[in-house]
Amino acid sequence: MDSPTLIGENIPCMNPDIADAMNRQIGMEFNAAFLYLSFSGLMNEYGMRGTGRWLRAHFHEECAHALKILDHLELRRTTAVLPTISSPSFNWETPADLFRIALDHERVVTSSIHSLLSLCRRENDFAGEQLMMDFVREQLHEEATFASIFHALECAAHDPAALLQIDSQLADQL
Numbered sequence: 599m600d601s602p603t604l605i606g607e608n609i610p611c612m613n614p615d616i617a618d619a620m621n622r623q624i625g626m627e628f629n630a631a632f633l634y635l636s637f638s639g640l641m642n643e644y645g646m647r648g649t650g651r652w653l654r655a656h657f658h659e660e661c662a663h664a665l666k667i668l669d670h671l672e673l674r675r676t677t678a679v680l681p682t683i684s685s686p687s688f689n690w691e692t693p694a695d696l697f698r699i700a701l702d703h704e705r706v707v708t709s710s711i712h713s714l715l716s717l718c719r720r721e722n723d724f725a726g727e728q729l730m731m732d733f734v735r736e737q738l739h740e741e742a743t744f745a746s747i748f749h750a751l752e753c754a755a756h757d758p759a760a761l762l763q764i765d766s767q768l769a770d771q772l
């Protein structure tokens with residue numbers, strides 16, 4: 599008797615190097631999520647609750663990025679390896695410091711996405727390439743957003759009225 603055919607059995611598996619790189623990318627997205635969640639709490643304590651809410655929304659956005667890659671792996675019947683997320687550690691004194699750290703982190707993420715895109719192209723993984731192109735566009739906006747908030751906070755420096763105005767503008771974006 600013939601053995602039963604499993605659903606999706608004939609879908610070819612992914613290149614293992616691409617699968618590894620995508621798993622690492624999932625880790626980076628969750629690391630970003632944890633970073634922004636911890637920043638959110640710090641901003642709430644600092645008295646900038648609009649910024650805290652904005653950062654918490656960004657925590658959800660980063661989780662969605664991780665899940666988008668995870669869904670891609672599942673669609674292609676490739677095991678997604680969930681990463682260990684360590685507690686974020688950083689030094690800060692002003693809100694601008696936190697957004698500088700976030701901007702630096704987004705730049706690292708962008709570089710990782712670009713490497714993954716190059717790998718997909720080298721291996722003719724067109725579905726992977728398409729997914730990574732979505733992330734290239736996303737990163738363009740992420741970097742621009744964090745850079746503009748960082749510069750605004752840096753200009754406001756220790757001026758409470760200016761900081762509260764930025765705080766209220768961020769709250770309005772939600």
Ligand SMILES: [Fe+2]
Nearest residue numbers: 627630660663
């Ligand atoms: Fe992301």
